Amino acid sequence: MSVPILKVRDLGVTxxxxxxxxxxxxxxxxxxAAGEVLxxxxxxxxxxxxxxxxxxxxxxxxxxxxxxxxxxxxxxxLVGLTEGQLSKVRGREIAYIFQEPGTSLNPVYTIxxxxxxxxxxxxxxxxxxxxxxxxxxRDVHIDDPARVADSYPHELSGGMQQRAMIAMALAxxxxxxxxxxxxxxxxxxxxxxxxDLLARLRRERGMSIILITHxxxxxxxxxxxxxxxxxxxxxxxxPTAQVMGDPQHEYTKGLIACIPRLGxxxxxxxxxxxxxxxx
Amino acid sequence: MNSPAQxxxxxxxxxxxxxxxxxxxxxxxxxxxAVDQISFTVPRGKTVxxxxxxxxxxxxxxxxxxxxxxxxxxxxxxxxxxxxxxxxxxxxxxxxKIQMIFQDPYNSLNPRADILGILSEPLEIHFPELxxxxxxxxxxxxxxxxQLSPDFLTRYPHEFSGGQRQRIGIARALAVQPELIICxxxxxxxxxxxxxxxxxxxQDLQAKLGLTYLFIGHDLAVIEHVSDHIxxxxxxxxxxxxxxxxxxxxxxxxxTRRLLAAVPKF
Numbered sequence: 197m198s199v200p201i202l203k204v205r206d207l208g209v210t211x212x213x214x215x216x217x218x219x220x221x222x223x224x225x226x227x228x229a230a231g232e233v234l235x236x237x238x239x240x241x242x243x244x245x246x247x248x249x250x251x252x253x254x255x256x257x258x259x260x261x262x263x264x265x266x267x268x269x270x271x272x273x274l275v276g277l278t279e280g281q282l283s284k285v286r287g288r289e290i291a292y293i294f295q296e297p298g299t300s301l302n303p304v305y306t307i308x309x310x311x312x313x314x315x316x317x318x319x320x321x322x323x324x325x326x327x328x329x330x331x332x333x334r335d336v337h338i339d340d341p342a343r344v345a346d347s348y349p350h351e352l353s354g355g356m357q358q359r360a361m362i363a364m365a366l367a368x369x370x371x372x373x374x375x376x377x378x379x380x381x382x383x384x385x386x387x388x389x390x391x392d393l394l395a396r397l398r399r400e401r402g403m404s405i406i407l408i409t410h411x412x413x414x415x416x417x418x419x420x421x422x423x424x425x426x427x428x429x430x431x432x433x434x435p436t437a438q439v440m441g442d443p444q445h446e447y448t449k450g451l452i453a454c455i456p457r458l459g460x461x462x463x464x465x466x467x468x469x470x471x472x473x474x475x
Numbered sequence: 476m477n478s479p480a481q482x483x484x485x486x487x488x489x490x491x492x493x494x495x496x497x498x499x500x501x502x503x504x505x506x507x508x509a510v511d512q513i514s515f516t517v518p519r520g521k522t523v524x525x526x527x528x529x530x531x532x533x534x535x536x537x538x539x540x541x542x543x544x545x546x547x548x549x550x551x552x553x554x555x556x557x558x559x560x561x562x563x564x565x566x567x568x569x570x571x572k573i574q575m576i577f578q579d580p581y582n583s584l585n586p587r588a589d590i591l592g593i594l595s596e597p598l599e600i601h602f603p604e605l606x607x608x609x610x611x612x613x614x615x616x617x618x619x620x621x622q623l624s625p626d627f628l629t630r631y632p633h634e635f636s637g638g639q640r641q642r643i644g645i646a647r648a649l650a651v652q653p654e655l656i657i658c659x660x661x662x663x664x665x666x667x668x669x670x671x672x673x674x675x676x677x678q679d680l681q682a683k684l685g686l687t688y689l690f691i692g693h694d695l696a697v698i699e700h701v702s703d704h705i706x707x708x709x710x711x712x713x714x715x716x717x718x719x720x721x722x723x724x725x726x727x728x729x730x731t732r733r734l735l736a737a738v739p740k741f
Contacts (some may be wrong), residue, residue, distance in 0.1 A: 414741075
């Protein structure tokens, strides 16, 4: 494996509300190589999104949220950077796309305006912003970029909105794309298109992707490595084929067992409770 | 009148069309055919699954059956009687027979009502003869039926996880002792582990109470698992229907094959 561009050591995220402390994630360790796809799977509340958001501190400020450990991007430590320094990392080096494109886009501005805003902020050297916006939309396989650029989010379908989000994230040519459940709200056919698109963009640009999902089908077809999270910790980590084919941890086995699979009809679905004796 | 061969629900030529957008004063665009002339039957005690992409009309079909979407034409025969054209006040009786479970357990429960209030409401409407104490007992039984503690009656929806809320939604549907439940993507918003629990619960309840389900979803594997018969919908029409083995094993329509091919395999 090539040199990792991202090294995360003992990352922990703790929330404080009043006198209550919640440890959202702890002892998270992983490395990400250039062009690698790392899938993070786990149930809601397992800490998978929080860990990814912590990379660029897209979380409430201290003291209500504390981030510990070390996050090294190309050798540069991100933990402890000021808000101003971090805002140059966000979008430019680590970009995000989220589950619901409909709520991530601003409803009162056109798609073109919103992508242009991202370009203006992160790549002020570009003079012809309109051309850059259209190029970004063309990059995500939108055939009529001018029409989409002039559309408001509600005028586009969910799949088209997600493409626009990806175009916005990629307009700044990030090194790492964090895709947080990018297809959960989409139909299977659209999901396939979006995943094909991400796979192609990764190939063409050598971009690394952190893919947060609970869909093992997508993991199996798309990720190089998988980490399984539960209650804020990584319980299993390894190459996709190994984790999926021969899971070691009881929890991973349980998660994989409870997914209904096409063409393998069973009388009853396995639940985690059947699989796990511990709670 | 209740011959065993008669399906619990029969839908004939159901259409739901929405008028086109009004442009300049009274000119109108073409009407949107959300559901266009579909026919199917739901046998008693069975599960009919409906799959399709967003906009295929699968949810509208479910809503039209319980008058949550306006019927343009067609017959909705419940035990042979047409309930499609009934005015709202006459339909109340049928709402006791036909209930619905919704996709989003976060938005389908009133956040300001406690669980007792949420479960009592249908009882107050459909069983006004019950005393307050009886109603409370019934609510506790309903919670037990979906494997939740009766202690939850005094809590509010925000205190529960998605899976627990969906169980509460199921308990609310069961409150009026329905025969047919329209399940509109009941597990789409849940984690896989919770999804398995809720699917198993629905199947247990079906076996125990003899319920009939119209199960709407977009996850083909879930639909295959729960259904006795599957309808594949696209653009307001049923493009193909048959047993799970037929639909998944030897799909005839290109659309069905495309849907199946899009599911990531592992």
